[in-house]
Amino acid sequence: MTLEEKIKNLQITLADGTVGSLVYLSGRLGNTEYSCEPVLLPFKLEYTQYPYVLEAPEGLNNPVYDWSKSQWVEQDKEALGYRLSQAEEKLSTLNTQSEKHETENTETQSALDKIQQSQLQMTQLLSQILASKGGAQ
Secondary structure (H helix, E strand, O other), X not given: OOHHHHHHHHHHHHHOOOOOEEEEEEEEEOOEEEEEEEEEEOOOOOOOXXXXXXXXXXXXXOEEXXXXXXXXXXXXXXXXXXXXXXHHHHHHHHHHHHHHHHHHHHHHHHHHHHHHHHHHHHHXXXXXXXXXXHHHO
C-alpha cells in the first residue's frame, strides 16, 4: 500500500468520528527506524513531538523528518538529482535574464545620456538666441 493510500484510509477513519490524530512517524520507535509512516494515535496530539510529526510531507517521494531543522526533507537520490537538475535549469534561466536586463540597462543608460546631451545643446542654442535678441534691442 502506498503512502497516499495509507493516509487516505486513516483520514476516512478520522472522518467517521474517531477521536485521535493522524501523525507521521519519523524516527526510532523501539527497535525500528521509520522514515515517514502515517499512523492514527488514539488521542489528540497538539504539537509535533519526537517521533510523531503533525505536518504532512508534501511534494517529496521518500521523505524523512529532519528534527534539527523541524522540516521534512527528501532522502530519495533520484528525486534529489531531479530537483538539482531543475534548480540548475532555473539558475541558468535567471542568469540569462540577468544578462539581458544588464544589456537593456546599458542601452537605456546610453539613450538617456544622448537625450541629456541633446537637451544641453538646445539649452546652449536657446541661450545664444536669447542673448543675441537681448543685445539687439
